[in-house]
Amino acid sequence: MSGAHGTHAYDLVVAGGGPAGSTVASLVAMQGHRVLLLEKEHFPRYQIGESLLPSTVHGICRLLGVDDEMERAGFTVKRGGTFRWGTNPAPWTFTFALSPRLAGPTAYAYQVERMKFDTILLNHARRVGVQVREGTPVSKVLQSEGTVHGVEYIDQRGRAQTARARFFIDASGHRGRLHRAIGGLRRYSEFFRNIALFGYFEGGKRLPPPNSGNILSAAFDSGWFWYIPLSQHLTSVGAVIRHEMAAKVRGDPEQALLALIGECPLVAEYLADAHRVADGPYGQIRVRKDYSYCNTAFWRPGMALIGDAACFVDPVFSTGVHLATYSALLAARSINTVLAGHMGERRAFQEFEARYRREFRHFYEFLVSFYDLHVAESSYFWEARKVTGLPSSDAEAFATLVAGVASDEATLHEAGDVAARLAQTSSGLSRAVHQVAAQTKAGEEDMSPLFAQPTLGQAMRESAVIQRQALAGTTDGQESVLFEGGLVTSSDGMHWTTPPPQ
Numbered sequence: 001m002s003g004a005h006g007t008h009a010y011d012l013v014v015a016g017g018g019p020a021g022s023t024v025a026s027l028v029a030m031q032g033h034r035v036l037l038l039e040k041e042h043f044p045r046y047q048i049g050e051s052l053l054p055s056t057v058h059g060i061c062r063l064l065g066v067d068d069e070m071e072r073a074g075f076t077v078k079r080g081g082t083f084r085w086g087t088n089p090a091p092w093t094f095t096f097a098l099s100p101r102l103a104g105p106t107a108y109a110y111q112v113e114r115m116k117f118d119t120i121l122l123n124h125a126r127r128v129g130v131q132v133r134e135g136t137p138v139s140k141v142l143q144s145e146g147t148v149h150g151v152e153y154i155d156q157r158g159r160a161q162t163a164r165a166r167f168f169i170d171a172s173g174h175r176g177r178l179h180r181a182i183g184g185l186r187r188y189s190e191f192f193r194n195i196a197l198f199g200y201f202e203g204g205k206r207l208p209p210p211n212s213g214n215i216l217s218a219a220f221d222s223g224w225f226w227y228i229p230l231s232q233h234l235t236s237v238g239a240v241i242r243h244e245m246a247a248k249v250r251g252d253p254e255q256a257l258l259a260l261i262g263e264c265p266l267v268a269e270y271l272a273d274a275h276r277v278a279d280g281p282y283g284q285i286r287v288r289k290d291y292s293y294c295n296t297a298f299w300r301p302g303m304a305l306i307g308d309a310a311c312f313v314d315p316v317f318s319t320g321v322h323l324a325t326y327s328a329l330l331a332a333r334s335i336n337t338v339l340a341g342h343m344g345e346r347r348a349f350q351e352f353e354a355r356y357r358r359e360f361r362h363f364y365e366f367l368v369s370f371y372d373l374h375v376a377e378s379s380y381f382w383e384a385r386k387v388t389g390l391p392s393s394d395a396e397a398f399a400t401l402v403a404g405v406a407s408d409e410a411t412l413h414e415a416g417d418v419a420a421r422l423a424q425t426s427s428g429l430s431r432a433v434h435q436v437a438a439q440t441k442a443g444e445e446d447m448s449p450l451f452a453q454p455t456l457g458q459a460m461r462e463s464a465v466i467q468r469q470a471l472a473g474t475t476d477g478q479e480s481v482l483f484e485g486g487l488v489t490s491s492d493g494m495h496w497t498t499p500p501p502q
């Protein structure tokens with residue numbers, strides 16, 4: 001808890017209120033810590049990245065406690081993906097249910113309008129006590145003697161302000177510059193040097209049920225298309241083309257997109273009776289270039305990078321939000337463990353970085369082979385098993401990897417159990433957090449209102465100590481360490497702990 005770091009106004013400051021930032025902020029605040037989240041824009045704001053994986057929906061959202069709200073939002077249910085890809089001339093489909101880890105009711109994800117999804121997560125952060133300020137960009141990372149200890153930001157009146165914190169998380173996405181303070185380099189992929197051109201259509205055709213909510217991905221000579229059914233009427237359509245084809249996206253973007261659609265018979269057929277949305281947030285045709293990269297460092301004392309601020313790999317398997325929310329979970333565990341006084345920062349964050357890099361590497365290696373279009377789908381399935389080393393059939397390994405549940409992480413596919421244990425051990429704490437969060441006054445510039453009341457703060461600290469004592473050293477018994485001297489997850493999913501002796 002915060003006692004050991006009395007000179008800091010906050011235990012954690014987060015830059016960015018996308019899925020990565022909201023998730024890490026909530027998971028740390030849910031342990032009773034003081035968290036400030038600064039977001040440059042005003043929500044709802046547009047973002048690309050609409051096709052989710054089951055690991056986000058049934059793992060992270062369940063752990064956060066927004067799964068019911070997600071269900072009520074009425075997002076399109078995605079049972080898997082349909083591909084016109086490789087040597088097979090006919091589209092082929094995979095379902096998440098093929099993965100042994102997702103058997104049963106969790107074998108689906110959602111296609112989401114990010115304006116709605118990101119707002120659900122940000123509002124949830126507010127409800128669990130995070131102090132959220134929109135329209136407030138972080139402008140500078142503060143550091144001394146090799147340690148980051150806060151940020152400078154511009155408040156809504158345009159004044160420069162300082163927030164001191166024990167930890168700073170950069171979750172400001174691909175465009176931010178704050179990641180430079182980590183001290184490493186951002187390395188762009190030579191392999192995935194692609195350009196995406198995307199827009200929205202109404203009235204597009206749907207795949208036949210039960211796959212009508214699937215993402216449809218279709219390869220064509222210049223690259224590939226995504227076709228994502230966001231609702232019964234609205235479809236997100238994007239072309240991803242190789243860098244050498246850049247001339248095709250110059251000039252009028254609408255003409256360029258329509259010409260590319262004309263090159264891809266399957267997508268042209270699906271859009272034959274559709275019209276492009278021409279106004280509102282979906283009226284613009286947008287371009288993104290060179291968007292696959294990885295930073296050489298993910299953390300340094302006092303600071304870590306998560307989500308697109310750390311790394312991103314080509315969107316063909318819709319892994320961006322999964323990597324953002326999974327890295328947020330890993331970072332939250334490291335922060336919670338250090339703040340609880342159970343472990344040093346280096347050990348806790350080495351675990352964060354090792355697990356995050358492994359997840360990124362699995363997708364990166366797999367995607368390189370997936371871009372070989374001269375093979376049949378069975379070859380992609382085989383590659384998925386090779387990359388993950390999973391002891392299952394090739395097709396099962398493929399479904400497990402592309403569902404985001406290939407890591408040895410019960411939290412991502414059995415979150416119901418983990419969430420129940422978390423609720424059991426921390427119900428008093430979270431009740432208190434909810435009560436005080438409800439009293440939060442918007443726009444307060446200084447201390448988190450959560451800790452403005454000394455008695456409550458004390459009660460929460462004691463409750464968290466009891467909780468940690470109950471959990472210390474316990475694991476769910478399933479997880480193995482990733483490297484020698486590595487850590488395992490506590491049974492509540494919120495901390496790291498040392499593995500029991502063999």
Ligand SMILES: Cc1cc2nc3c(=O)[nH]c(=O)nc-3n(C[C@H](O)[C@H](O)[C@H](O)COP(=O)(O)OP(=O)(O)OC[C@H]3O[C@@H](n4cnc5c(N)ncnc54)[C@H](O)[C@@H]3O)c2cc1C
Nearest residue numbers: 016018019020040049051137138172173307308315320321
């Ligand atoms: C073409 C394309 C297609 C994609 N399709 C998919 C898909 O189908 N499925 C999928 O899962 N992913 C997809 N992605 C990836 C997805 O968009 C990202 O991985 C995801 O949005 C990352 O979340 P994040 O929270 O890290 O960053 P973001 O969602 O970008 O959020 C970062 C936030 O930080 C804020 N910010 C920026 N600078 C500052 C600052 N200085 N101070 C404070 N706040 C700041 C921004 O306003 C923003 O709200 C796609 C990406 C591309 C390029």
